[in-house]
Every structure is written in structure tokens, then in C-alpha cells.
Amino acid sequence: MTAGIAYQRVLDKFRDQGLKVMETGRDTASAQAPGHSAKDLSVSLKAVDGKALVYSHSDPTDVVMAALGLKMADLWDTPRDREYHYDSGRTVIRQYTADGKKDFRQQHTDRPVELFKLAKVRQASAAGSDIYICEGEEDVRALEALGVTATTNPMGAKNWDKVDYSPVLGAGNVYVVADRDEAGAARARDLAEHLRQMGVRYAGTLLSRTGNDAADHVASGHGLDAFVNSATIEHEQNVERELARLRAQQDARKRLADEAAPPTIPPPLRRLDEFLAEPDEDAEYRVEGLMPTGGNVIVAAQFKAGKSTLIGNLLGSLADGGDFLGQFPANAAGRVVLIDDELDPRTMRRWLRDHTIDHPERVELVSLRGHLSTFNILDPATRAAWADVIGACDVLILDCLRPVLDALGLDENKDAGRFLVAFDALKAEAQIDEAVVVHHMGHSGERSRGDSRILDWPDVSWRIVRENDEPSSPRYFSAFGRDVEVKEGRLSYDHPTRALTYGEGSRKEARDFEAVDEAKAAVLTFVTANPGSSGEQIQAGVPGGKQVTRVARDALVAEGRVEKRNRAGKGGGFAYFPSTPPTPPQPSQGEVLTPPTPVYKTGLGLEVVESEPRQDKTDPGYCTHGTTLGARCTKCGGRAATS
Known part of the structure; x- marks a missing residue:
């Protein structure tokens, strides 16, 4: 065999077409792919014993070969180089049909079936060297070019078990290199397990980094350390299969839900001139100046600031039609629904009883404490069930948002918007006019914590805050939003009735x-x-x-x-x-001044005062206060008695 003839033949074909060739080492080169720029040296070439290995990283290798005018048979130095001689005398001959497909013919089939290049395998095993078991004789030659001992079985992947593998028992590590197809994967898996049962020190499976087999791996310029552990590939394939199964289940559930859901009818588009031609309506309120009709309200409350008490006051005003916080007239609602997920039902009952609501029959409530997972309104079927339970109502109150998000596995910082969109859908399905959602402020700030969608969703934001961190410090209320602006004012609290009253005076x-x-x-x-x-x-x-x-x-x-x-x-x-204190009036000669009757503030216990009797100024002993002889008394205005 004359080494390098096919390799040189392929290089010449590239150069004949004016394609760039760069030799990168001994018997290795990179070449410009036909139809690509000179910078695209995407074809790898390598000379091995009797053959040229070609692998294209861009177009398929057979397409590149055809563009060069080469056939697969042209990759061997001579036709004899396509003959593989086993030590037992068996011969395998690679052939190509007229349409370029490979075929194999065997001679001396009466000879023992054994590993290819058995003598070299025995020698490596005796030395404790690593041995690579490939799928095909050309893969063996390719790996030998990397300086390792390689072997294969004759008669293809499905006949691996026809060979005696005991000659590899002394090897250091045995690697089964699989072709990247179903038959190759099955052969590698079963053969590696067979070797382990025989007692081979280590039996692992490998896959080519590039291409289909070991020859492609070597042709593309990779070394031994670039092989991929096929267990990793198999795991990834299993993961992909499982992902495909889960995606199919997810799609099936969605299609089933779509089949059960009513058809979606988008609202019609309107021309701007027609829209603007409609007369404006004055802003209407459920609670004057605080809750617009048809609006959404977020109640942002600091920790332990009294949000439950505020909601109790709101329930009373909505049910009875009184002034909310003693300041804002409320239009009585025919039906109000409260969904509470924080208070124990016993505590909620005591507190709401203290509010002495005149029309409790207009309020319906449910405690979701311990049952929060039932409020998964992101699921259309569950949302429809809740819409039936709630029914048409004037105002729906959710107290409060965070526990629901936690129960549904939603992130307050990312997923709150998803829940609020579903909450709006619930309002529409149940024909609810207004909604109030209570949410906590952050511990270090005075805005609703979490997803910014919480700030965008409401028409109006109410805030209730403490003056400071002391539990008994005064509370303050404010509101702002569409057609609403209520400056911060102090809340007074009546303990027996739990009534809150809004007054003037902000924290500032x-x-x-x-x-x-x-x-x-x-x-x-x-x-x-x-x-x-x-x-x-x-x-x-x-x-x-x-x-x-x-x-x-x-x-x-x-x-x-x-x-x-x-x-x-x-x-x-x-x-x-x-300021200088006023000088007391001085009486004229012989005059006694009578102090004015004192005026006392009521409520201090001083309303009744008994004035000290005055003595006649003509009485020589009219003053008895012990004033110095002849001086005017500072207590009664008289003069001291003479003695």
C-alpha cells in the first residue's frame, strides 16, 4: 500500500478548483468548502493507513465530495486498501455500488470469527494498555492513527456477540465507541455490559464529538480526549424524551381546556372620532372621593397598621351606606363579598361583631385560612367555579394578596401580575362591579412590595401607615389615583366600636x-x-x-x-x-380696690369658688392678714389694723 495517494488526490481536487488549502500538520489539512469564502476552511482532511479521511463541518461531506468530482471509492489509495484481513484468514472487502452506497463481502468465512487485529489486542491486553472497540474496520484504522490499539467484530453491529472478547480481559480500560444511530447505541450498551460481567477492569461507552463514528471524529481533527461519554448523551436523550412527553401532556391539557371553554369574542374596535363624540359623565363613586364606580382599589398597609380594622369599617359603610371613616359618604351596596385568608374565623367574628353593622345580611364572607389552594383562579375551570360561588355582587374584597400567591407557588416579585389578570377575569365572569385587594407594604418602605404590576393594576391606592414603629403610635390614611386625591390625615380610633375617623393633620x-x-x-x-x-x-x-x-x-x-x-x-x-407683667392699678387716697371676680375654665373642678369676705375699710382692724403696720395688704387691698 502506498500511503498518502488518496490524501494527495483529494488535496489536488481542492486546488484544481481554486479552493484554499492549509496544511495544519503532518498528513492533516483544512480546506475551503466549495461555494464558501476563502475564510471558511470548514473541511478537515487526514491521511491514515491507505486512506484519506474527509469531514465537512459545513455542508454534508458527500455534497462536498460530489462538488469536487470525487467518489467515496476515491478516498482509498488502492482498491486493495479496502480489504480488511483478520489474523484467522477471514477477509472483509468494502465495495461501492453504482449509486455510491457501501456494501461488504466476506471471504474465507469458514475461518474462526475473532476480533480484528487480534494479535495487537492480545499484546495491548498483556501490557495493561487501553483498548478501543469500534464498529467497523475503517474506524479501527482511524483510531490507530491516534496511536492507540483498536479492534472491532466482523459482520456488523448486530453480530457483536459472535466474537470471543476474553483477549481484552487484561486491558487497563476498554472503551466501546458507538456509532450515532440506534443500532450503534444498542451495540455499545449491550457490549459494555457484557464486558463488565466478564470482569473487565473498566468498560465504558464513547461517542464521536463530530460526525457519526470514530472515523468522522478523527477526520474532523479531534483527539482521544474529545470523545463524549455516551452515558451523558443517553441521559440527555432520556431527558429529551421525558420533556417531549411532558410537553405533549401540557398541550393535551390546554387543548382539552380550550375545547371546554366558551369561544373568545374580542370586543369591537371603535373609531376615535365616535368615541370622543360621546358626552363625558361626571365621575361616580361607590365611596365619595375614594372608590370610583367600577374601579379596582389596592389597600397598601404597613405591618400591624390596622388593615383588618379598616376593612371592617369599609364593610359597615358599604352595607349601611354611612360615611366611611366619618368623612366619605358611601353608596350602600346590595351585596358585598369578603374573602379573608389571614384571620382565624373566631377572631374575625368577634371583630366584625364590634362594628355593629346594621345590615349584616348584605355582607357574605369566607375564610380561606387553611384552604388557600382552592383559590387557584389561574386555572380557568377553578375560576369559573369561584365565579359561580361568588355570583354577581357590588364589591369583592380580598384580604390579602400575599398568602394566595404563596399558596399557588407564585413569586410576589414576578408573578403578582399574572394573578391580578386572573382576578380581573374573575370579576368579569362573576359580574362584579368594584374590587378591593389588600396588600402589605415593604418593611423598609411605604409602597406595595413586589411586582410593579401591583402599582399599575389599581385605579386607586389607599395607604394606611403608622407614625413610627411603636405599636400604639397614631395611624394615618391617604388615597390617590384616578379622580381621587386625599391627603394624609390622622385616624382616630374608638375602641368599643372599632370605628376609625379621618381627620386633619399629617405626620409631617x-x-x-x-x-x-x-x-x-x-x-x-x-x-x-x-x-x-x-x-x-x-x-x-x-x-x-x-x-x-x-x-x-x-x-x-x-x-x-x-x-x-x-x-x-x-x-x-x-x-x-x-413680656412685662401688667402693673396692678394703684388706689387713690383712702380707696380700697376690689379684685375682679375670677373666671375659671369649665371642666377643671373650679367652677364654684367661695370669695373671702371683705372687711369695712373704716374699721380700724379691718385687715387680719398680718400686713406690716400701715402698709396696704397685697391679698385683700386693705390696710393693716393699727395696734
């Missing part, structure tokens, strides 16, 4: 009032110690903000506790002094 105003009150004491102390100080001197001498100090100073002036005087000199301006 409360903090400002407290700051001004503290600043007033500091300003009064400074002015008393520094009478005649200017406004700038007061601001410089009193700690705190200038604005607060100025407001505190002006308040003291208005209260009469500090006196504001024009300051003499060119600069002008004002000076501030502590």
Missing part, C-alpha cells in the same frame, strides 16, 4: 407642630436671658432650623409671651423682649 404636620413647640421653649429662654435680641440673633442662638425658630418666635409674640418692639437706630428692624 404633627412633626412640625412638635418641633415648633420645642423651639418656643428654647426661644423664650433665649429672649429672657438676652432681652432686646434681634431676629437674627435669636436664630443664631437657638439650635434648630431657622424656619422653625422664626415660626416659634412669631407664635410667642402672638401669644403675648414675647414683646416685639421697633429697634432704634439706622438699621431699624425689631428687637424682642420678654
Whole structure:
């Protein structure tokens, strides 16, 4: 055999067509694929014993061969190189039909059936070397080009069990290289298991990194370490099969649900000029200034801020038609449904009883504590069942969102929007007018935590917050949204009836009032110690903000506790002094002044006062308070008795 003839023949074919060839090593090269750019050296070539290995990484290899005018038989140096001689004398001859398909003919079939190149196998086994068992004699030659001992069985993949494999028992590792087809995979799996049962030290299965078999693997330029463990491939194939089965089940469920669901009828499109020509309607409210008719409301509440109490007040106002929070008139609802998933039914019963709702028959409720998985409204069938249970109602209240998301395995930060879309579908199916969903604020902020869709979904957002972290600190309520803007106001709480009343005064105003009150004491102390100080001197001498100090100073002036005087000199301006107590009136000669009757504030226990009797000023002993002789008494206005 003349090595390299076929290899050189193939290289010449590339060059004859003006295709670029780059030799990358001894008997190896990369070539430009026909029809591709000169930068695309996607055809790998390698010379092995009596043959040229060709593998295309772009177009199929047989397409490249045809474009070069080569037949598969042209890849062998001589026809004799397509003959494989076994040590026993059996011969396998590779042939090609007129249409280019390969065929095999065997000679001396009366000779023993044995492993190809048995003598080399025995030698490697005795030395404890690794042995590769391929599927086909050409794969053996390809692997020998990588410097390893390789063998195969004759008569194809299905006849692997006709051979005695005891000669490989002494080998270090035995690798069964499988072709990438069903027969090759079955042969490799069964043969490896047979070798393990024989007691081979290690028997594993490998797959070519590229192409169909070991020859393609070597032709494409890969080495031994690039083989793929076929167990990994088999696992991936099993995973793909299981995924296909699960996808089929999922599609089947969807089709079944689609068959059972009513046909989807999209709403009609409307022309803008016609839409704008319709007269505007004044905004209507279920709760005046807070809940628009047909709207969605999110109640965002801080931890333990009183959201359950707020919902109880809302239920009472909706059922009875009274003023919500004592401030916002509510139009009575014919039917309100509350779905609660946090409170124990016994606690909920006690609290709602305290609200003394006049028309409790207008409110229906259900406690989902312990039954949250039943509210899987993402499932169309379950949603339809809940729509039947709830039925047409004016207002649906869900208190609250997070437990439902947890029960359904939904991520608050990603999946809340999915639930709210299903909640809107529930509203439509059950013909519900308004909806209220309660949700927690984040621990470190004052907005609904989680998915931003929670902020987009409602028409109106209500907020209830504490003044600080103290459990007993005041609560504040505010609302904003479409046609709604209620500034923050303080809530007063009546414990026996659990009634909340909205009033003026935000947390900022409360903090400002407290700051001004503290600043007033500091300003009064400074002015008393520094009478005649200017406004700038007061601001410089009193700690705190200038604005607060100025407001505190002006308040003291208005209260009469500090006196504001024009300051003499060119600069002008004002000076501030502590107020001077009024000088008591001085009586004329022989006159006794009678103090005015004191006026007391009611409610302090001082409404009834018994005045001390006055003695006649002509009586020489008319004063008995022990005043110095001849002096006017500061208690009664008389003079001391003479002695």
C-alpha cells in the first residue's frame, strides 16, 4: 500500500478548483468548502493507513465530495486498501455500488470469527494498555492513527456477540465507541455490559464529538480526549424524551381546556372620532372621593397598621351606606363579598361583631385560612367555579394578596401580575362591579412590595401607615389615583366600636407642630436671658432650623409671651423682649380696690369658688392678714389694723 495517494488526490481536487488549502500538520489539512469564502476552511482532511479521511463541518461531506468530482471509492489509495484481513484468514472487502452506497463481502468465512487485529489486542491486553472497540474496520484504522490499539467484530453491529472478547480481559480500560444511530447505541450498551460481567477492569461507552463514528471524529481533527461519554448523551436523550412527553401532556391539557371553554369574542374596535363624540359623565363613586364606580382599589398597609380594622369599617359603610371613616359618604351596596385568608374565623367574628353593622345580611364572607389552594383562579375551570360561588355582587374584597400567591407557588416579585389578570377575569365572569385587594407594604418602605404590576393594576391606592414603629403610635390614611386625591390625615380610633375617623393633620404636620413647640421653649429662654435680641440673633442662638425658630418666635409674640418692639437706630428692624407683667392699678387716697371676680375654665373642678369676705375699710382692724403696720395688704387691698 502506498500511503498518502488518496490524501494527495483529494488535496489536488481542492486546488484544481481554486479552493484554499492549509496544511495544519503532518498528513492533516483544512480546506475551503466549495461555494464558501476563502475564510471558511470548514473541511478537515487526514491521511491514515491507505486512506484519506474527509469531514465537512459545513455542508454534508458527500455534497462536498460530489462538488469536487470525487467518489467515496476515491478516498482509498488502492482498491486493495479496502480489504480488511483478520489474523484467522477471514477477509472483509468494502465495495461501492453504482449509486455510491457501501456494501461488504466476506471471504474465507469458514475461518474462526475473532476480533480484528487480534494479535495487537492480545499484546495491548498483556501490557495493561487501553483498548478501543469500534464498529467497523475503517474506524479501527482511524483510531490507530491516534496511536492507540483498536479492534472491532466482523459482520456488523448486530453480530457483536459472535466474537470471543476474553483477549481484552487484561486491558487497563476498554472503551466501546458507538456509532450515532440506534443500532450503534444498542451495540455499545449491550457490549459494555457484557464486558463488565466478564470482569473487565473498566468498560465504558464513547461517542464521536463530530460526525457519526470514530472515523468522522478523527477526520474532523479531534483527539482521544474529545470523545463524549455516551452515558451523558443517553441521559440527555432520556431527558429529551421525558420533556417531549411532558410537553405533549401540557398541550393535551390546554387543548382539552380550550375545547371546554366558551369561544373568545374580542370586543369591537371603535373609531376615535365616535368615541370622543360621546358626552363625558361626571365621575361616580361607590365611596365619595375614594372608590370610583367600577374601579379596582389596592389597600397598601404597613405591618400591624390596622388593615383588618379598616376593612371592617369599609364593610359597615358599604352595607349601611354611612360615611366611611366619618368623612366619605358611601353608596350602600346590595351585596358585598369578603374573602379573608389571614384571620382565624373566631377572631374575625368577634371583630366584625364590634362594628355593629346594621345590615349584616348584605355582607357574605369566607375564610380561606387553611384552604388557600382552592383559590387557584389561574386555572380557568377553578375560576369559573369561584365565579359561580361568588355570583354577581357590588364589591369583592380580598384580604390579602400575599398568602394566595404563596399558596399557588407564585413569586410576589414576578408573578403578582399574572394573578391580578386572573382576578380581573374573575370579576368579569362573576359580574362584579368594584374590587378591593389588600396588600402589605415593604418593611423598609411605604409602597406595595413586589411586582410593579401591583402599582399599575389599581385605579386607586389607599395607604394606611403608622407614625413610627411603636405599636400604639397614631395611624394615618391617604388615597390617590384616578379622580381621587386625599391627603394624609390622622385616624382616630374608638375602641368599643372599632370605628376609625379621618381627620386633619399629617405626620409631617404633627412633626412640625412638635418641633415648633420645642423651639418656643428654647426661644423664650433665649429672649429672657438676652432681652432686646434681634431676629437674627435669636436664630443664631437657638439650635434648630431657622424656619422653625422664626415660626416659634412669631407664635410667642402672638401669644403675648414675647414683646416685639421697633429697634432704634439706622438699621431699624425689631428687637424682642420678654413680656412685662401688667402693673396692678394703684388706689387713690383712702380707696380700697376690689379684685375682679375670677373666671375659671369649665371642666377643671373650679367652677364654684367661695370669695373671702371683705372687711369695712373704716374699721380700724379691718385687715387680719398680718400686713406690716400701715402698709396696704397685697391679698385683700386693705390696710393693716393699727395696734
